[in-house]
Amino acid sequence: MSPPLLIALRFLGARKRAMLMSLAGIVFGVAFFVVTQAQTAGFESYFIKTILGVNGMVRVEDRIQGGRVLSAADGSAFAIAVEGSVKYIPGVQFPNKVAEALAGFPEVTASSPVIRGNATLLANFREYDVKPHGIELTTFVAVSDLESQIIDGSLAAFAENPYGLVVGARVARRMNLQVGESVLLDGAGEPQRFRVNAIFETGIDQVDRERVYLHLAACRPLLNKPTGASFVQINLADPALAPALAPRIQQAIGHSTMPWQEREKTWLQVFSVLRVSSALTISTIIFISGLGMFNTLVMIVVDKTREIAILRSMGYTRDDISRIFMYQGGIVVALGVVLGCVAAAAGTWGLSKIPIRIRGIFASDHFVVLWDPWHYVAAAGIAVVVVLVASYFPARRAARIEPGSIIRGSSS
Amino acid sequence: MSLLRVENLHRWLGEGETRAHALRGVSFEIESGRTYAIAGHSGSGKSTLLYLLGLLDVPDEGRIWIGDQETSRLDDEARTAVRNARLGFVFQFHFLLKEFTALENVMLPMRKLGRLSEPDMRAKAAELLGAVGLGDKVRRLGNQLSGGEQQRVAIARALANDPALILADEPTGNLDQANADRVFALLRDLAHTRGQALLMVSHNPELAARCDHVLHMKDGRLLD
Ligand SMILES: Nc1ncnc2c1ncn2[C@@H]1O[C@H](COP(=O)(O)OP(=O)(O)OP(=O)(O)O)[C@@H](O)[C@H]1O
Ligand SMILES: [Mg+2]
Numbered sequence: 001m002s003p004p005l006l007i008a009l010r011f012l013g014a015r016k017r018a019m020l021m022s023l024a025g026i027v028f029g030v031a032f033f034v035v036t037q038a039q040t041a042g043f044e045s046y047f048i049k050t051i052l053g054v055n056g057m058v059r060v061e062d063r064i065q066g067g068r069v070l071s072a073a074d075g076s077a078f079a080i081a082v083e084g085s086v087k088y089i090p091g092v093q094f095p096n097k098v099a100e101a102l103a104g105f106p107e108v109t110a111s112s113p114v115i116r117g118n119a120t121l122l123a124n125f126r127e128y129d130v131k132p133h134g135i136e137l138t139t140f141v142a143v144s145d146l147e148s149q150i151i152d153g154s155l156a157a158f159a160e161n162p163y164g165l166v167v168g169a170r171v172a173r174r175m176n177l178q179v180g181e182s183v184l185l186d187g188a189g190e191p192q193r194f195r196v197n198a199i200f201e202t203g204i205d206q207v208d209r210e211r212v213y214l215h216l217a218a219c220r221p222l223l224n225k226p227t228g229a230s231f232v233q234i235n236l237a238d239p240a241l242a243p244a245l246a247p248r249i250q251q252a253i254g255h256s257t258m259p260w261q262e263r264e265k266t267w268l269q270v271f272s273v274l275r276v277s278s279a280l281t282i283s284t285i286i287f288i289s290g291l292g293m294f295n296t297l298v299m300i301v302v303d304k305t306r307e308i309a310i311l312r313s314m315g316y317t318r319d320d321i322s323r324i325f326m327y328q329g330g331i332v333v334a335l336g337v338v339l340g341c342v343a344a345a346a347g348t349w350g351l352s353k354i355p356i357r358i359r360g361i362f363a364s365d366h367f368v369v370l371w372d373p374w375h376y377v378a379a380a381g382i383a384v385v386v387v388l389v390a391s392y393f394p395a396r397r398a399a400r401i402e403p404g405s406i407i408r409g410s411s412s
Numbered sequence: 413m414s415l416l417r418v419e420n421l422h423r424w425l426g427e428g429e430t431r432a433h434a435l436r437g438v439s440f441e442i443e444s445g446r447t448y449a450i451a452g453h454s455g456s457g458k459s460t461l462l463y464l465l466g467l468l469d470v471p472d473e474g475r476i477w478i479g480d481q482e483t484s485r486l487d488d489e490a491r492t493a494v495r496n497a498r499l500g501f502v503f504q505f506h507f508l509l510k511e512f513t514a515l516e517n518v519m520l521p522m523r524k525l526g527r528l529s530e531p532d533m534r535a536k537a538a539e540l541l542g543a544v545g546l547g548d549k550v551r552r553l554g555n556q557l558s559g560g561e562q563q564r565v566a567i568a569r570a571l572a573n574d575p576a577l578i579l580a581d582e583p584t585g586n587l588d589q590a591n592a593d594r595v596f597a598l599l600r601d602l603a604h605t606r607g608q609a610l611l612m613v614s615h616n617p618e619l620a621a622r623c624d625h626v627l628h629m630k631d632g633r634l635l636d
Contacts, residue, residue, distance in 0.1 A: 003520065003523040003524055006523070007509075010509070010511035010512060011511065013511060014511050306505070306507050307507060307509050309507070310501075310503075310507035310509075311509075311520070312492065313466070313468055313495060313501050314495065314496065314501065314520060314521040314524065314569070314572075315492055315493065315495050315496020315497070315521055315524045315525065315573075316492070316496075316524055317488075317489055317492045317493075318488065318489075318492075320524070403468050404463045404468035404469040407463075407468065407503055407507075407581075408459060408463065
C-alpha cells in the first residue's frame with residue numbers, strides 16, 4: 001500500500017462520523033438517482049411500448065399532391081416542396097401499391113392497411129359514438145400488439161366471424177357489453193349488425209373509449225369506403241429507425257409518412273422533462289454530500305497542518321500530501337458508489353413490486369421500472385466528479401503548506 | 413570532504429515594516445560523526461539557520477552543499493528527496509501522527525524512501541525504538557505516551573533512514589531536566605555510534621557544552 005493511501009485511511013478514521021455522513025449522502029444520492037431514473041425511464045419505455053403496440057411505428061397517411069417541387073439539380077433526389085402549394089389528399093388510394101413500394105425497404109418488417117371512420121354503436125337501448133377501424137387481422141397483428149391487448153373473448157373467434165367486432169374496454173363498460181353480444185353499428189353507409197368477439201384494453205384512455213376493430217371487408221360498406229385505406233401502419237425491425245426511414249418512405253411514395261417519435265412528441269417531451277428534472281433534483285443530494293466532504297476535508301487539513309508539515313520535512317512531497325486528501329475523497333466516493341448501486345438495485349426491485357393501478361396513457365398494476373446500466377454509470381459519474389472536485393481544493397491547500405513556516409510557528 | 417558546507421548565507425524574513433535581516437552572512441562546515449551545538453540569544457537567527465540547512469527554507473543569498481551537492485537552488489521536489497534520504501529532524505514539538513503507533517510513526521520516513529521491505533522496516537523501527545528505550549511501547553498510539561517518550565519516538569523517527577545529518581531545534585525544550593538529559597544523551601550517543609553528524613540548537617548552555625563544537629550566534633552572524 002502506498003504511504004499516502006495508508007495515511008489517508010488513518011485520517012479518514014479520525015473523522016469517522018463526518019465521513020460517514022458524507023458517505024451516507026452519496027449512497028442515498030446515487031441510490032435515489034438510479035431509482036428515480038429507473039422509474040421515469042420505466043414509465044417512458046412502457047408508454048412507448050404501449051403506443052407502438054396501438055398505433056404502430058410509422059404510418060403512411062394522406063397523399064401529397066402537386067406543389068412545385070424544386071430539384072437541386074436535374075435528377076437529384078434532393079428536392080424542396082414549395083410551401084403553400086402542397087395539397088393533401090386524404091387517405092391512401094392504392095394500398096397495394098404502397099405495400100409494393102414498402103417491399104423495397106428492408107427495415108420494414110410488416111405493413112397493414114386500415115380504414116377508419118365514425119359510427120354510432122347501438123346496444124342495450126343505448127347509443128355511443130365510436131371510431132370503427134377496419135383491419136386485415138393477419139397483417140394488423142404484425143404491426144400492433146392487439147393479440148396481447150385482448151382481455152376477454154378471443155381473436156380466433158373474431159378471425160372466423162366476418163361480422164365480428166373487437167371493442168375497447170371502456171366502450172364495453174360504458175355500453176355494458178359482454179362477449180357474444182350482438183350490436184348495431186350505424187355509419188356513413190348502411191347500419192350493420194355485428195357480434196362482439198373480444199374486448200381489448202390498451203391502457204390508453206382515448207383508444208379504449210372509442211375504438212372498435214372490425215374486418216376490413218365488413219367495414220367498407222359500413223363507412224361507405226369501397227376502395228383504398230385511411231392509412232397504412234408499418235412495423236420496423238427497430239423503432240429507432242423510424243425518424244430516418246419515414247422521410248425516405250415519404251419521398252418514395254408521395255404520402256405523408258410520420259414516425260412515432262414525431263407523432264408522440266408531446267408525451268415524449270413530458271417524459272424527458274420529468275427525467276431531467278428528477279435527475280437534477282436528486283443530484284443536489286450528491287452535491288450536498290460533496291459540500292460536506294469538502295468541509296470535512298478542510299477541517300482535517302486545518303487539524304493536521306503540523307502533521308502535514310512534519311511529513312513534508314521527513315520527505316513527503318507536495319504530490320504525496322495532495323494524494324492523501326484525494327485518496328480520502330476517492331475512498332469515500334468508491335464506497336458510496338458501490339453501496340449506492342447495490343441500494344439502487346434493491347430499491348428498483350422493491351419499487352417494481354409495489355402495486356399501483358395506472359390507466360390513462362398505459363395500463364399497469366404495479367410500478368414500471370427500466371433496468372439500465374447507464375443510470376448507474378451516470379449516478380457514479382456525477383458522484384465521482386462532485387467528490388473529486390470537493391477533494392481537490394482541500395488537497396491543493398494541504399499541498400501548499402510550507403513545512404518551514406508551520407514548524408517555526410509552532411516552536412517558541 | 414565535509415558533510416555539510418555553507419557559504420555566506422543571507423536570509424531576510426517578513427514583509428514590509430517587519431522585514432528583518434535574520435541571517436547576515438553565515439559560513440561554516442560540519443564533519444561526519446561530530447556533534448555541534450548552536451547557542452545564542454533568542455532572535456539571533458538559530459532556527460532560521462537550521463531551517464535553511466534542513467532545506468525547509470531557501471536562502472536569499474549564499475550556498476549550501478550537502479556532500480558534493482549544491483542544494484540551495486534545487487526545486488521543492490529535489491529538496492524534499494534530499495530531506496528524506498539524508499536529513500533527520502527533531503523539533504521542540506514531536507509532531508507524532510496520533511492515528512499511528514510509535515512503530516508506525518518511525519516507519520513513515522522509511523515507507524517514503526521505499527528501500528526496505530515491510531518486515532525489514534518493522535524490524536528496523538523496533539530496533540530504533542529499542543535504542544531510545546521504548547522497546548516495550550512500540551504498539552502505543554502517539555497520544556498514549558508521555559511527553560519525553562513522544563520526543564524519544566521523534567528521535568527514533570529522525571534516525572529512520574540513517575541520515576547523514578540530524579538537525580535538532582531545541583529538542584529538549586519541552587522536557588524536564590531529567591528527560592532533557594536523557595534525550596540529549598541519546599541523540600549524542602546515537603550520532604556518535606552511527607557516525608552521523610548532529611547539529612542542535614539549544615538554550616541550555618550545559619547541554620551545549622557537552623557537544624564537540626559550539627557555534628555562537630549573535631544578530632544573524634556566527635561569532636568565532
Ligand atoms: N516571519 C518573520 N517575520 C519577520 N521576522 C521574523 C520572522 N520570523 C523570525 N523573524 C525574526 O528573525 C530573527 C531570527 O529568528 P529565529 O527564529 O531564527 O531566532 P532564534 O535564534 O531561533 O530564536 P529563539 O531562540 O527564540 O528560538 C528574529 O529576530 C525574529 O524576530
Ligand atoms: Mg528558534
